[in-house]
Amino acid sequence: MSDFHNRSQLVSTRRSDYVWQYEYYDDEEPVSFDGLKAHRYSIVIGFWVGLAVFVIFMFFVLTLLTKTGAPHQENPDLAEKRHRPEGRLVDINGHQEENDKAFSRPLLDGSPSYFNFYISEEDQAHKKRKLEDKRSSTKDKVGRHLCSSEIEEMHEDIEESGGHQPLNGLIEESKTDKECAFLSHFNIPNFVNLDHSSTLGEDDLLYEPSIILERQSQAHNAHCDTH
Amino acid sequence: MNQTDCPEVKVPFLVFFTVGIISLAENLLVVVAVIRSRNLHSPMYCFMCSLAAFNTIASVTKTWENLMIVLADAGHLEKRGPSETDLDDVMDSLLCMSFVGSKSSFLAIAVDRYITIFHALRYHNIMTMKRTGVILGLIWTLCAVLAVLMVKFFDFKFIVICFTVFFIISLATICFLYIYMFMMARIHARNIAALLGGGRDRSQHQRRWGSNMRGALTLTILFGAFVVCWAPFFVHLIIIVVCPMNPYCECYRSLFELHVVLMMSHALIDPAIYAFRMAELRHTFRKMLFCSGWKLCL
Numbered sequence A: 001m002s003d004f005h006n007r008s009q010l011v012s013t014r015r016s017d018y019v020w021q022y023e024y025y026d027d028e029e030p031v032s033f034d035g036l037k038a039h040r041y042s043i044v045i046g047f048w049v050g051l052a053v054f055v056i057f058m059f060f061v062l063t064l065l066t067k068t069g070a071p072h073q074e075n076p077d078l079a080e081k082r083h084r085p086e087g088r089l090v091d092i093n094g095h096q097e098e099n100d101k102a103f104s105r106p107l108l109d110g111s112p113s114y115f116n117f118y119i120s121e122e123d124q125a126h127k128k129r130k131l132e133d134k135r136s137s138t139k140d141k142v143g144r145h146l147c148s149s150e151i152e153e154m155h156e157d158i159e160e161s162g163g164h165q166p167l168n169g170l171i172e173e174s175k176t177d178k179e180c181a182f183l184s185h186f187n188i189p190n191f192v193n194l195d196h197s198s199t200l201g202e203d204d205l206l207y208e209p210s211i212i213l214e215r216q217s218q219a220h221n222a223h224c225d226t227h
Numbered sequence B: 001m002n003q004t005d006c007p008e009v010k011v012p013f014l015v016f017f018t019v020g021i022i023s024l025a026e027n028l029l030v031v032v033a034v035i036r037s038r039n040l041h042s043p044m045y046c047f048m049c050s051l052a053a054f055n056t057i058a059s060v061t062k063t064w065e066n067l068m069i070v071l072a073d074a075g076h077l078e079k080r081g082p083s084e085t086d087l088d089d090v091m092d093s094l095l096c097m098s099f100v101g102s103k104s105s106f107l108a109i110a111v112d113r114y115i116t117i118f119h120a121l122r123y124h125n126i127m128t129m130k131r132t133g134v135i136l137g138l139i140w141t142l143c144a145v146l147a148v149l150m151v152k153f154f155d156f157k158f159i160v161i162c163f164t165v166f167f168i169i170s171l172a173t174i175c176f177l178y179i180y181m182f183m184m185a186r187i188h189a190r191n192i193a194a195l196l197g198g199g200r201d202r203s204q205h206q207r208r209w210g211s212n213m214r215g216a217l218t219l220t221i222l223f224g225a226f227v228v229c230w231a232p233f234f235v236h237l238i239i240i241v242v243c244p245m246n247p248y249c250e251c252y253r254s255l256f257e258l259h260v261v262l263m264m265s266h267a268l269i270d271p272a273i274y275a276f277r278m279a280e281l282r283h284t285f286r287k288m289l290f291c292s293g294w295k296l297c298l
Helices: A002-015 A042-067 A071-083 A096-102 A121-134 A139-147 A152-162 A170-179 A204-225 B013-036 B043-074 B082-118 B120-126 B129-153 B156-195 B202-242 B247-253 B256-275 B279-290
Strands: A088-092 A115-119
Touching (some): A042 B156, A042 B202, A042 B247, B013 B279, B043 B082, B043 B129, B043 B256, B043 B279, B082 B120, B082 B256, B156 B202, B202 B247
Antiparallel strands (some): A088 A115
């Protein structure tokens, strides 16, 4: 009996030599390394090469995605738009087929469209005055929110064409966005990240033009902030 | 035990400790910043806070575990004692919880960004703070329950299968959501450019190509970091289940500590990818860290 006791003690001390992390390993049966055909780290090398290929492939797929879509399809739209007056709601949404309908749609029909620019000379100044009075208290917060969450490639596009088109206020203000250094990031946009206590979300009528005006005010703030 | 040709690669404890402490500091900073400043109480920042909290738990647990291993190696702790195995169970369940939690937080952030873009005008109705609270509560409860169940009751193989499936599903969903958003953002940018008389300047094309490249690079970093940091560990788990006796698999398993360091470094780079890119959060950090004593700081 004492022999049995000694043997079990020996086994337990041998077990305590194993690494604690590998609780689930059965290290008592050693792995034989005879007769290996390939290099012994072949799985490791294969795994990392595969991973690198995957990441590079993903990068190329993403850059290829940016080149899909036909630019020449947009030219007929462009010719149409040039003949239209400027006071027009431009409805940008995610569906190509709706773009043609967008320009004949009335100002605010409450459809869940992605982005609405209100490009009009006379209303902008008027609404700007009204809304800035209304939201002067939260202007700082809103400005900082939106500055951190623009759609920067849209801004860049607007900036680039800004010198050619009289989109008042918007373009001049968005040029100051160049000072916002983080425009060079691809920030997944969260441009509606207003102060959650604001009730503007309920008020659709004021909401669409207010996006432009907020961007103006925040661009102004950003210009000040970065100095 | 026979001599193996693939000796275990040992990573010095200092590396683990440094990575753990830095990731703990970063994530704790994010959590404190979001909780303390009122203008960061929005759904997006709440999800990032939850992600940072899970990463904090993971770093604390991992660092603590490594500390205990060092102590055990030095002989101060008994490896198979009852209290040690209980502690080990607790740490394993915390790690499970933080893993499932961080993946769920990624999913929540991706869905939130998706709703922001594609249902922008109804965003405030869809994603209220109350719903955010409910979602976060669900995520935390689910993680805690899963963690306890996994560690107490289930077989190791079952856990591995579950985790791997969850990992692949969440990776695929996040991948799909982000690529879809990316494509739509491209289409919209092109629409706006066309509307505003774009396509006339070569410089505009070049600049748009530049911004496209940046977008692609950002997404690649997002996914690349996720995959590079987590995949080795998962392949390790799969290999334990599938081929424990194979010498090639043994050589892969010998790199276990390197893979654990990679996993911990994901908690380190997460704030850099998600939280520190938001200018609002950076502004709050600056205020917190540098202006804490000065009344003049606005």
